[in-house]
Amino acid sequence: MKLLGGDMFILRPLSKEVRLADQVKSCLDQLLVKCGAKGLTRSSIYKAILFLNHERSAQDGFGLTEIMDLVKATVHRDMLVILLDQPPVQHDVVMEVYYFDPAAWDSGFHSTGEGEALVFSRDGVKISTGFSFAGEDAYRTNSVKAFSGLEGLLSATGFSMGNIVRQWNYIAGILRFEGPYQHYQLFNEARAKHYGDQFEGKGFPAATGIGTSGDGILIEYIAATGSGAITGPIDNPEQVPAYLYPQELLKGEALDRVKSTPKFERGRYLSVHGTDMVFVSGTAAIRGPHVVYPGNTDLQTLYTIDNIEQLIAPQNLEEKGIRSGDFVFDYIRVYLKDRKDYPVVLKYCREKYGNVPCVWIEADICRDELMVEIEGFLVNGHPSALK
Template sequence: MYFLNGERIYFQPQNPFTSLTDAFDNCLRQIVNYMGAGKVFKLNVFAETSSEKEYSHLAIQIREKVKKQFADNVLFSLIAQPPFSCNIIVEACFFNPLQWKSEVLGDTDSEAILFKKDGTRSLIGKVQSNAQESCGFDAKEAFQKLKYIFDNAGLPVNSIVRQWNYIENILGSDNGRQRYQQFNNVRAGFYAGHFNESGFPAATGIGTNYGGIIIEFIAITSEELISKPVDNPLQISAHHYSTNVLAVKLCPEKETPKFERARNVKLFNKKQLYISGTAAIVGEKTEGINDPVRQTEITIENIKKLYSNNIESSTIEDSGKAQFGHARVYIKNHEDFPAIKKTYEKYFGNSPAVYLHADICRHDLLVEIEGRVILV
């Protein structure tokens, strides 16, 4: 990862038509051969699974294989979002062990690594609850695990700069209560009072096929850290949405999504913009309905607005030239993939991107893009 003097690399099987376990084994071999660039500490596995049973079985197999392969603990998340190019993709995160000390915290469903360098500490990890009850129940369990791991590490909750929220069946409902709105209500309660001065984390809230609730996070505390929220003048901040766009009819409570459009972060003279999951929303209204190309164009316009010169300079002085990369492109419908990919590449060329089949947080949204921008 960038601040840890490492990288984040995507690996996919050389034979895209093999079984899931064989495909993962092939990715694992590639990762081991690549490890001269640093030490791997986390794997995000995006895979196509056909049932909850297959998902759970694959998670057990992957955990055993990762434990057998690596002498030190390596975190992993199994995210039930099918890639478009093959049946599995592995995102590997690396760090430089010569510059950072590391300590593993937690257990199977709540695990993190605490990195230390001088007076700087960074906590990176994930929590998961897959009780197969309501989304609200899983969200409460996941945030309770999150609190435990932050208390154990001695970091405050408001040190989170980037968060990913993977929500099974995000647009579904439990007893008439929309699942995404349930998650937002629980998140708002957990965040209460923690982010009043610093602003919320950059975040993505995205659907998965299985897995309950998975929350991944990056948190940093340091006297060297500058971290500021970034707004898009073309959009209303998500945490200021009106009830017009909240699923209040499907859930009596109506808390807004608590995240910033991006966060501009500077640490040890490394400058990076964490771009939240971004879609074709202008103001608070979905634009380009039923048009995947137009929605992709509007999404990219929103992203580019976040790292335009005037926005950068207003958050961190001397932000530097922006280099966009390492994007995830979430696509709602299989048939829209070619058009969305072509449109993305029109703007960003061959910059690293992975395309995943996933439901978006509104019924009328067809695509969502997240990424990072290195400021040099």
């Protein structure tokens, strides 16, 4: 992550290996070569996210425990390894690997029964990235346990829920129901309860809520605290904030008198020691609070790209007190409801984003009519963009 003086690698199998184990090994072999070329030590790697074809894993008998052990044995034990049952569009595995500058940042690894985190500190600023997971119970219980684990992990590492600036919510069967209650809505109920008033006056995190084909809920986060960490929400003038959605848009029955809305911002700004980032939340074809062009992938993709442009437009950033400066996309991730739409979405994304590093994932999006969702982050390496 650029904030930590590092960056990321996106790794895909080089060969046409059939076995998932060999595909993972191919990615890890590339990682070691890239580290050598950049003069990186293995200890500078702090997080690996693996997007996996769950069906291939089941066929090969090479499960999540074996993958976790292989990655940590190859790199090192005190790193985050996040395994997601979200099939890449073109492979059985894609890896995102993040590294930092250990000469500039002190770091510490923390593990609890519900998750793991790394904490980085420098000149009064603390940044943490980590995850919590719950997957052994009914969905409503898993939602509560995932947030309880997140809360405990943050507390154990010197952070609070209100310090989160970016959150990824990986939700098994996001559109499915447990009785009369939709999975995503149950997640939103737990989120609202555990957030409470901790974000009052400073806005919610940027976030993505996306489906997986596995079990349970995994919450990944980035949190920041300290006087040298400056952050603020960014909304989109063309979209109703998700936390103001009307009740009729929220699926399933209410647990209480009213259903809780999704608590996230369309984007969020973070500045640390002269490096500025804009986190773009998972963005789709939504105007106001409503889906536009239901089921039409072409038009939804174009509208999604336009929504992102509205969000990061210089005028919109300036209104939030952020000098637009030279922000450029450093990374994007594209979620497709159906991988057959890859060629058309790829065409539009290449026209707009060129050769920006990109990961393509097949996954259900938080509304059934949505065919595509795009997230990413922008970086401005010049002196602070905050006015």
